[in-house]
Amino acid sequence: MAFINCKLCGELVNTDNDILCKSCAKKMNNPYEKIKDYLFFxxxxxxxxxxxxxxISKSLILKYIREKRITPMDK
Ligand SMILES: [Zn+2]
Structure with a gap:
């Protein structure tokens, strides 16, 4: 069994599973989290x-905006 550091947060990960730790992998698979992260920066x-x-498709982003889950034009 080999371990590497998660590509995103640096946490130790079992390479048999992925190059990302569980929480980062979950985040990357969740478009909402991805958009939120992008907007943060x-x-x-x-x-x-x-x-x-x-x-992520514009229609999905628009859906999140309509649901008020993200606010991209917030300055
Ligand atoms: Zn991680």
Whole structure:
């Protein structure tokens, strides 16, 4: 059994499972978390920027905005 450091947070991970620890892998698979993370570092980014940077479709981003789960134009 070999261990490596998680690519995102540096936590020790069993390489048999992944290159990411469980919490980071979960985060990466969750588009909402991905958008939230992106917006944290890129305040004021518009839908096109978010979609391009995260690879998440604009319609899904719009859905989150409509549900008020994210607020991209917040300055
Ligand atoms: Zn991690």
């Amino acid at each position: 890129h305040r004021g980014a518009d839908i096109f920027e978010i979609s391009k940077a995260t690879g």
